[in-house]
Amino acid sequence: MPPLDLLADTLGPQGLLREAGDVAPYAVDWRGVYRGRPEAVLRPASTAEVASALRLCADLGLTVVPAGGRTSLCGAAVPTEQGPPSVVLSLERMNRIRALDPLDLSLVAEAGCTVESVQMVAEAAGRFFPLHFGAQGSAMIGGALSTNAGGIRTLRYGNARDLVLGLEVVLPDGRVLDDLRRVRKDNSGYALRHLFMGAEGTLGVITAASLKLFPPLLKRETALVAVRSPHEALRLLARCQASGAELVAFELIGRPCIEITLKHALNVRKPMELSTPWFCLVEAGSTHPSIPVREALEAALMVALEAGEAEDVILCESEDQRRNLWDIREGFPACSRQEAPGLPTDTAVPVSAIPDFLDRCAALIAERYPEGKMVAIGHMGDGNIHLSLQAPPGTTHADWARRGTGFEERVGEIAVELGGSFSAEHGIGQSKRAAMAGLKDPVALSVMRAIKDTLDPAGRMNPGKVLPPG
Amino acid sequence: MPPLDLLADTLGPQGLLREAGDVAPYAVDWRGVYRGRPEAVLRPASTAEVASALRLCADLGLTVVPAGGRTSLCGAAVPTEQGPPSVVLSLERMNRIRALDPLDLSLVAEAGCTVESVQMVAEAAGRFFPLHFGAQGSAMIGGALSTNAGGIRTLRYGNARDLVLGLEVVLPDGRVLDDLRRVRKDNSGYALRHLFMGAEGTLGVITAASLKLFPPLLKRETALVAVRSPHEALRLLARCQASGAELVAFELIGRPCIEITLKHALNVRKPMELSTPWFCLVEAGSTHPSIPVREALEAALMVALEAGEAEDVILCESEDQRRNLWDIREGFPACSRQEAPGLPTDTAVPVSAIPDFLDRCAALIAERYPEGKMVAIGHMGDGNIHLSLQAPPGTTHADWARRGTGFEERVGEIAVELGGSFSAEHGIGQSKRAAMAGLKDPVALSVMRAIKDTLDPAGRMNPGKVLPPG
Numbered sequence: 010m011p012p013l014d015l016l017a018d019t020l021g022p023q024g025l026l027r028e029a030g031d032v033a034p035y036a037v038d039w040r041g042v043y044r045g046r047p048e049a050v051l052r053p054a055s056t057a058e059v060a061s062a063l064r065l066c067a068d069l070g071l072t073v074v075p076a077g078g079r080t081s082l083c084g085a086a087v088p089t090e091q092g093p094p095s096v097v098l099s100l101e102r103m104n105r106i107r108a109l110d111p112l113d114l115s116l117v118a119e120a121g122c123t124v125e126s127v128q129m130v131a132e133a134a135g136r137f138f139p140l141h142f143g144a145q146g147s148a149m150i151g152g153a154l155s156t157n158a159g160g161i162r163t164l165r166y167g168n169a170r171d172l173v174l175g176l177e178v179v180l181p182d183g184r185v186l187d188d189l190r191r192v193r194k195d196n197s198g199y200a201l202r203h204l205f206m207g208a209e210g211t212l213g214v215i216t217a218a219s220l221k222l223f224p225p226l227l228k229r230e231t232a233l234v235a236v237r238s239p240h241e242a243l244r245l246l247a248r249c250q251a252s253g254a255e256l257v258a259f260e261l262i263g264r265p266c267i268e269i270t271l272k273h274a275l276n277v278r279k280p281m282e283l284s285t286p287w288f289c290l291v292e293a294g295s296t297h298p299s300i301p302v303r304e305a306l307e308a309a310l311m312v313a314l315e316a317g318e319a320e321d322v323i324l325c326e327s328e329d330q331r332r333n334l335w336d337i338r339e340g341f342p343a344c345s346r347q348e349a350p351g352l353p354t355d356t357a358v359p360v361s362a363i364p365d366f367l368d369r370c371a372a373l374i375a376e377r378y379p380e381g382k383m384v385a386i387g388h389m390g391d392g393n394i395h396l397s398l399q400a401p402p403g404t405t406h407a408d409w410a411r412r413g414t415g416f417e418e419r420v421g422e423i424a425v426e427l428g429g430s431f432s433a434e435h436g437i438g439q440s441k442r443a444a445m446a447g448l449k450d451p452v453a454l455s456v457m458r459a460i461k462d463t464l465d466p467a468g469r470m471n472p473g474k475v476l477p478p479g
Numbered sequence: 480m481p482p483l484d485l486l487a488d489t490l491g492p493q494g495l496l497r498e499a500g501d502v503a504p505y506a507v508d509w510r511g512v513y514r515g516r517p518e519a520v521l522r523p524a525s526t527a528e529v530a531s532a533l534r535l536c537a538d539l540g541l542t543v544v545p546a547g548g549r550t551s552l553c554g555a556a557v558p559t560e561q562g563p564p565s566v567v568l569s570l571e572r573m574n575r576i577r578a579l580d581p582l583d584l585s586l587v588a589e590a591g592c593t594v595e596s597v598q599m600v601a602e603a604a605g606r607f608f609p610l611h612f613g614a615q616g617s618a619m620i621g622g623a624l625s626t627n628a629g630g631i632r633t634l635r636y637g638n639a640r641d642l643v644l645g646l647e648v649v650l651p652d653g654r655v656l657d658d659l660r661r662v663r664k665d666n667s668g669y670a671l672r673h674l675f676m677g678a679e680g681t682l683g684v685i686t687a688a689s690l691k692l693f694p695p696l697l698k699r700e701t702a703l704v705a706v707r708s709p710h711e712a713l714r715l716l717a718r719c720q721a722s723g724a725e726l727v728a729f730e731l732i733g734r735p736c737i738e739i740t741l742k743h744a745l746n747v748r749k750p751m752e753l754s755t756p757w758f759c760l761v762e763a764g765s766t767h768p769s770i771p772v773r774e775a776l777e778a779a780l781m782v783a784l785e786a787g788e789a790e791d792v793i794l795c796e797s798e799d800q801r802r803n804l805w806d807i808r809e810g811f812p813a814c815s816r817q818e819a820p821g822l823p824t825d826t827a828v829p830v831s832a833i834p835d836f837l838d839r840c841a842a843l844i845a846e847r848y849p850e851g852k853m854v855a856i857g858h859m860g861d862g863n864i865h866l867s868l869q870a871p872p873g874t875t876h877a878d879w880a881r882r883g884t885g886f887e888e889r890v891g892e893i894a895v896e897l898g899g900s901f902s903a904e905h906g907i908g909q910s911k912r913a914a915m916a917g918l919k920d921p922v923a924l925s926v927m928r929a930i931k932d933t934l935d936p937a938g939r940m941n942p943g944k945v946l947p948p949g
Contacts, residue, residue: 112717112831113862159664168664171641184922192827193861194629194638195900196677197919198907198945199927203673207666224720247582250694253767297723299771357662361582391663392583430665437668449667452656456934457669463933464926475668 012069013049016096019061023102026050035097038087039080039147040346043439045088047074047097054102056177056185056216062098063214064183072469073098073181075210077120077152080144082355083438085156085209089473100151103216106130108191114222115174115191120151120215124158127220136222139166143339151215157207159434161258164390165294166223168434169206175219176202181212181465191219204460209436210471212464226257226294230303231331232310235285235321239364242289242389244318245309246360252309254293254302259390261363262288265399266341266386273344277336285320289389290338341386350409351384351397354420358429360392369423370396378416393433396420418444437475446477454479482539483519486566489531493572496520505567508557509550509617510816513909515558517544517567524572526647526655526686532568533684534653542939543568543651545680547590547622550614552825553908555626555679559943570621573686576600578661584692585644585661590621590685594628597690606692609636613809621685627677629904631728634860635764636693638904639676645689646672651682651935661689674930679906680941682934696727696764700773701801702780705755705791709834712759712859714788715779716830722779724763724772729860731833732758735869736811736856743814747806755790759859760808811856820879821854821867824890828899830862839893840866848886863903866890888914907945916947924949 010018017025026032027049037044048071053059066073072095076086088095104121111134118127124145131138140153142160152158154176158169166172175190178201188202205215236242242261249256264286271279291310295302306324313319325331345351358366367385374383380401387394398416400409421431421444431448432441445454458479461468480488487495496502497519507514518541523529536543542565546556558565574591581604588597594615601608610623612630622628624646628639636642645660648671658672675685706712712731719726734756741749761780765772776794783789795801815821828836837855844853850871857864868886870879891901891914901918902911915924924947931938931946 110829110831112713113829115829157666157670159666163664167641170670171637180922180926184925186922186926187920188923190898190900191829192863192899192903194633194827194858194863194903196627196629196904196906197900197902197911198677198915198923199682199930200627200640200673200677201923201926203670207668207670212669243582251767253765253769295723297721297775299723299775301769301771305767305769357664359580359583359585359661361580388664393662393664428660429662430660430667432667433662433664434666436666441667445668450657452650452654453658453668453671455654456650456656456671459933460669460930463929 012071015069016049016051016062016065019065020051020053020058024052024054024058026052035076035099036087038084043084043087045090045092045095047088048094050097050099052099052102056179059179059214059216060183060185063179063181066096066469067182071096072472074471075100075214077149078123078144078147080148081152081156081438082435083440085436085438085474086152089439092473098214100149100216107217109134111136113191115219116222117189117217117219118150119217120149122150124148124150124153131222132225135225137225138220138222140169140172143342150218154206154215154218155209156436159388159391159393161388163388164259165255165257170203172221173202173206173218174221176205176215177217178205178213178215181470189217189219209438209475211461211475212470224296226296227298228295228302229257229331230254230293230306231325231334232291232306233280233323233334234289234291234310234313234319235281236287236289236319237285239287239367241318242287243361243364245289245313246389248309248313249291249306252305254305254309255295256291256390257294258290258292260290260338261387261389261394262290262338263385264288265382265384267337269348270337270340270344273347274336274340277340278333280334280337281321281323290334345384345397349402350400350404350406352409352413352416353395353397354417355395355433355435356421356424356429356431357391357393357433358424358427360390362427362429363389363392363394366394366423366427370420373419374398378413392429418447421448439474442477482541485539486519486521486532486535489535490521490523490528494522494524494528496522505546505569506557508554513554513557515560515562515565517558518564520567520569522569522572526649529649529684529686530653530655533649533651536566536939537652541566542942544941545570545684547619548593548614548617550618551622551626551908552905553910555906555908555944556622559909562943568684570619570686577687579604581606583661585689586692587659587687587689588620589687590619592620594618594620594623601692602695605695607695608690608692610639610642613812620688624676624685624688625678625680626906629858629861629863631858633858634729635725635727640673642691643672643676643688644691646675646685647687648675648683648685651940659687659689679908679945681931681945682940694766696766697768698765698772699727699762699801700724700776701762701795701804702776703750703793703804704759704761704780704783704789705751706757706759706789707755709757709837711788712757713831713834715759715783716859718779718783719761719776722775724775724779725765726761726860727764728760728762730760730808731857731859731864732760732808733855734758735852735854737807739818740807740810740814743817744806744810747810748803750804750807751791751793760804815854815867819872820870820874820876822879822883822886823865823867824887825865825903825905826891826894826899826901827861827863827903828894828897830860832897832899833859833862833864836864836893836897840890843889844868848883862899888917891918909944912947916949
């Protein structure tokens, strides 16, 4: 039987797409930047079917690209353009919540549940699942864990891996690694689950996860603060951290980001006069009405104003006002793409090095790319700034990408020089393999390769991702 | 040159102990349960010296047992009795704090710093390092991370691995893996650091770590609550979690534990009438004076009393009273050894399964070990109960160990049947290798073995630990 017929036989009619029109959506990432040519799409509906599919692919020597919501910004979930013949393994039909225990503050979700659906299930049970990022309506748990997604609330709750109690993983040879425990302490050998989180499907396929829940945030207080410099933003962060108001988010937003969003987004309003170059979007939360979070945040902001370390402050009076601030923040990436081509980056530095990082990036742009404009926005509380080099009006994407050759790598280098990382929360995928080759510790790279060769000796799992060509 | 002379040459006169009297303390664990015969003790003073030493040991084919404070309860840090000729590699001379940044809330400590010294350095800088367990005055950071230590405060701050931003590790062949970053987001490839945490020195030697700090706890409120059953304790936990008082610890203590400690410990006082079989030691904390943590905790305790779910409550009025409660809790392990031989266990189950777990263990004891007495104490908020089977008066250790054959394994089995772990916070070391063979998922074991073979193909790092024979 031809290979695809064998797979069809194993997975049933809903489990295999092979018509060109059905396969096409899985061949390209959502921004249309990465495009491959999968032979078919496997859509298993259970862990047992994932195991059968991977066993069969191993027998047939087929290359497998695991995919969830396919919202990766680095092309992790589509086959590479020049890669070997491959199938996409979509987890979309594995979308059950297998268990929910409010008392244990835990939930077991299959890989194909969207991040947002997990948030909603937790909320309905009076609990809170804190993972939160722009693509959460499409992004699926399996992908969010495979890439160790970050986002807005890591300041308080950590990255995706920090929210995991246990994993179920199907290995490249079809064996099932069952570590789906719901306990908070488990020291029975090597922490294998952490190997699969951040591996972007190159070591196996995450099929389900036991996730931590938290008490719900009953109150949120949100403020926008106009500051003159990243130094002032840093001082404000320290004041807020010491205020007793538990910070849930602390975003740094450059003025151009707000201007661009006000220009392109529907339904957002100018929140204040944009008289300073930088703004901080601060959110604090509390899990109980007795905690005076508004008073604490307000006091910190007043002290900053009086000390001349902030130019202007809005402390939201309504959910509508709060929503407007977050719409501006979260609307920026899409609006930015409407405004002009950009060269985005995703780095992290120690929080105290952010002013230095921004100064050095500004100097780099002034020296080498003077026609470009620096736009910076990001999760300041984690040191994770998304800095982009925006093209002058009228430049095409292709021209700007050529002009900006080396920009992303150089920004990554600056981050590494400051003790940081050239890849903070988006992962490596296809787009940062060159940076991996140039900036990652060679010993770490060699250990990664050894582990890859051990778990996937034939190199069939998501080839051309994460590890640099070697 | 003979091997030990070569090592002496590399490490200098302070760097090598070879006289029997100098080596003896490293041959035995602190409880005197595990005893090996190391040929010498290496005491490198820097990462470069650890690297040279491991390179040389690789060349010489010497087996290496990494050691820190040697407080493991599982014999992880002493050579096995029947093992191959080995040297102990003590990290005790690597005890510098390399960096401290209060604004970043981070600190870089070498492996030989004691856990307590890291707490003190953080405190002096107005910050808080939350890892806290009985042996913290002797236990060193390298060992605490290699075993992913747990303790009292994991409920709020996580296990040791959750407190790590980056690691420096010397691999078995002497290469240095430099992942000592201080950033909170780093998705540049596989999360190698998590592999070394929990590996108990079988994959390499942790030489330094970048650790997370927290704002200090300015207020702590501590209560002892008498409850009639683990079910009531569970209800109390839920009430406290919903109270707005941020829990830092929630310990379950069986009445016999308090009685034993009152009998043997100096300087502890009876805190209340011991009229119920179970007690909860509850601590909540706040990072700011404006947070009404006492009021919140008090309200929760009053509701529990009024609902008839608690029999008696003490909310501490003084640091002296608080200290007394913790002295009782933390004094128990030593007092228990004075009282009678015991067969201790270290399991975790989902929090909601604790009553069932205790019921099933009680039934096991009644059926198979009726002359023994169940004593249980532990970190209820993490589901981590330390249950021990205490010998009747006059029994010797050796007799009781023989009589209790299979007890620890059966308790581990019950935990696993309830979705938990047979090894919660103490690790595997030598003592739980049989349990690993019997209770760990065979696929996980096979992946662990494959990783071990990849990173330490000659099997020279801490042989006879963690992985079962096979």
